[in-house]
Every structure is written in C-alpha cells, then in structure tokens.
Amino acid sequence: MEPRHDRYDKMKYNRCGKSGLLLPKISLGLWHNFGGVDTYENGKNMVLRAFDLGITHFDLANNYGPPPGSAEETFGKILSQELSSYRDEMIITSKAGYLMWPGPYGEWGSRKYVISSCDQSLKRLGLDYVDIFYSHRPDPDTPLEETMMALDQIVKSGKALYAGISNYDPEQSQQAFDILKSLGTPCLVHQPSYSMFNRWVEDGLLDVLEKNGVGSAVFSPLFQGLLTDKYLKGIPEDSRAAKAHGFLQTSQISEEKLEKIKALDLIASERDQKMSQLALSWVLRDKRVTSVIIGASKVSQIEDAVGILESPELSMEHINRIEAILK
Numbered sequence: 457m458e459p460r461h462d463r464y465d466k467m468k469y470n471r472c473g474k475s476g477l478l479l480p481k482i483s484l485g486l487w488h489n490f491g492g493v494d495t496y497e498n499g500k501n502m503v504l505r506a507f508d509l510g511i512t513h514f515d516l517a518n519n520y521g522p523p524p525g526s527a528e529e530t531f532g533k534i535l536s537q538e539l540s541s542y543r544d545e546m547i548i549t550s551k552a553g554y555l556m557w558p559g560p561y562g563e564w565g566s567r568k569y570v571i572s573s574c575d576q577s578l579k580r581l582g583l584d585y586v587d588i589f590y591s592h593r594p595d596p597d598t599p600l601e602e603t604m605m606a607l608d609q610i611v612k613s614g615k616a617l618y619a620g621i622s623n624y625d626p627e628q629s630q631q632a633f634d635i636l637k638s639l640g641t642p643c644l645v646h647q648p649s650y651s652m653f654n655r656w657v658e659d660g661l662l663d664v665l666e667k668n669g670v671g672s673a674v675f676s677p678l679f680q681g682l683l684t685d686k687y688l689k690g691i692p693e694d695s696r697a698a699k700a701h702g703f704l705q706t707s708q709i710s711e712e713k714l715e716k717i718k719a720l721d722l723i724a725s726e727r728d729q730k731m732s733q734l735a736l737s738w739v740l741r742d743k744r745v746t747s748v749i750i751g752a753s754k755v756s757q758i759e760d761a762v763g764i765l766e767s768p769e770l771s772m773e774h775i776n777r778i779e780a781i782l783k
C-alpha cells in the first residue's frame with residue numbers, strides 16, 4: 457500500500473542544532489517491540505503508521521532486539537518490502553557502544569569495534585548508508601580521539617551522512633564536539649535520556665549543545681511508559697514492566713512516582729490531553745530539544761504521541777504547577 461499523500465500536513469519539523477537537517481518533533485525508536493521475539497506484523501504496522509503521520513526519523517542501534525541485531529533486521533525487512541522507494545524521505549540511525557558480540561572487540565569505543573559494528577548494521581538493515589551513526593556511550597578506556605576518528609571515517613567513507621553521540625556528559629560532549637569539528641565532521645546531534653522523572657540534561661548538557669549548535673534527540677520521554685496512565689491501577693500484563701525482557705523494572709514504579717503521575721494527570725485533563733501527551737509536550741517545551749524519540753508497542757500509542765501537535769504549548773501556569781509536583 458502507498459503511504460498517505462497527506463503525511464506531511466500535520467507533523468512539525470525542527471532544525472537539528474545549526475545543521476541543514478530537519479527532524480520531526482516526534483521520532484520513533486525501535487529499542488523494544490521490533491525484535492525477533494515480537495510480532496513482525498505489529499512492528500510493520502507501527503512503522504507504516506508512523507511514516508503516514510509524518511514521522512521520518514527512525515532510531516535503531518546494533519543491539520536492539522532481543523536477540524541483539526533483530527530490530528535492525530525487522531526494520532530492514534519493512535524497508536525493502538514496503539518503503540524501498542521512500543528511502544530519501546527517511547532518516548535512519550544506528551549506534552555502536554553496548555555489548556554486541558563476544559570477545560574484546562564487541563563493545564565500547566575502539567575503532568575496531570565501531571567500524572565493524574557499523575558494517576554489520578548496514579548489512580542487517582540492507583542499506584548502503586545510515587543517516588546518523590552514533591557512539592552509543594563514552595568509553596572510559598579508549599582515547600576519545602580514537603572513537604571520534606572512527607565516526608569521522610564512517611561519515612567520510614559514505615557509510616553515514618552525519619555523526620552523533622549518546623549518553624556523553626557535558627564535559628565529554630564538549631571534547632567530542634571539538635575533536636569532530638577539527639576532523640571536519642561536526643557533530644549533528646546528541647541523544648540523551650530526558651523526561652519529567654529524569655532531568656539530568658538540565659544540569660549543563662543542554663547548554664553545551666546550544667553553545668555548539670548541536671541538536672538533541674531525547675530518548676525515553678515517557679520514562680519507558682511510566683509517565684502514562686497505564687500503571688495507575690497496577691501492572692498490566694502486556695506492559696513493558698511485566699515483560700521478562702523489558703528494561704522497565706517494577707522497582708522503578710514507586711508509590712511516590714504514582715502519586716505524582718496522578719497529580720500530573722489532572723493537569724493533562726485540564727489541557728484535554730492524556731498523561732502521556734502531557735509528558736511529551738513538557739519535554740518539547742524546551743526549544744533546545746529537537747525531537748522526542750518515543751517507543752511504542754501499539755499503533756494507537758504513536759497516534760497519541762502525534763496528537764500533541766494539536767495541543768497548545770504549555771502555559772507558564774501549568775509549567776509552574778508541574779514543577780511543584782515534580783519537586
């Protein structure tokens with residue numbers, strides 16, 4: 457089936473830092489629910505619906521699954537079977553940093569690992585190049601120059617169009633930006649976690665990004681699904697927290713957090729939003745956030761997320777009330 461002709465009518469696109477690239481305000485990540493253990497048909501329906509809604513940016517990494525690598529295979533299959541003529545309308549990313557294969561070259565930041573991992577990702581995706589290739593985490597034992605030179609080579613050899621970093625703290629980020637700039641491959645984007653329950657980026661990282669003209673694509677804006685109404689009455693069977701391979705631990709769902717979510721949910725209703733929508737609008741209130749990378753287990757969750765584009769921006773009154781609840 458062809459993608460919808462009106463797919464660009466509602467989505468809004470933000471410039472990624474000071475680059476030429478626009479990213480949709482809402483991006484789709486394939487960390488959970490697109491692995492070999494998941495239903496292919498559901499993954500395919502989510503990707504196609506996202507694309508129909510103007511989501512052009514799909515975020516992957518070598519290890520997404522389970523098993524590791526299978527999310528890239530799933531996405532590669534969807535691309536080749538359904539979207540092959542739309543490659544130039546899509547931003548597809550991958551990363552290397554976490555454990556991917558056994559032995560001393562299967563994780564972290566050596567040139568050996570980063571470049572081989574990129575080659576493996578391209579094979580699984582069935583692509584000649586990804587749009588953005590990231591160093592997924594800083595490596596305390598590899599010189600930063602080595603990791604950044606690997607990213608630079610990946611870009612210069614045409615395997616990626618842009619370079620990015622993820623999970624680097626403000627100081628490491630500044631050093632990485634300086635090295636990449638000196639190599640002639642400026643860093644396009646940083647990918648940090650950010651949500652109402654996880655605000656570390658406010659302590660310096662967003663300032664460093666702004667100063668360097670680097671964009672931000674922030675992950676887990678719903679704190680893996682906790683910042684929704686789904687856990688208010690217990691842990692539903694089909695939720696991430698209930699799944700053996702889900703990364704959301706039940707120990708992260710405390711009474712204190714649930715009380716906050718109940719209070720936030722009231723503000724959401726005043727804005728005719730769902731709790732999940734308020735959480736996304738709140739992250740995007742900061743203009744230094746280029747895009748929120750959401751995860752989804754169902755098509756309706758992607759529709760909920762894109763629904764925020766019809767809501768007004770948060771008022772100062774609501775921002776202040778949210779601040780008081782989160783304290």
Ligand code: NDP
Binds near residue numbers: 516
């Ligand atoms: P979110 O915080 O958006 O959590 C997504 C999960 O929340 C969904 O899978 C679903 O879980 C639940 N959810 C979503 N919408 C709703 C809704 N409307 N109502 C109820 N529940 C909802 O993001 P993720 O943690 O999934 O991360 C998003 C992406 O970020 C990843 O796919 C990946 O691309 C990237 N990422 C990057 C990392 C990095 O180190 N760079 C690390 C982690 C993520 P369910 O229905 O199963 O309960």
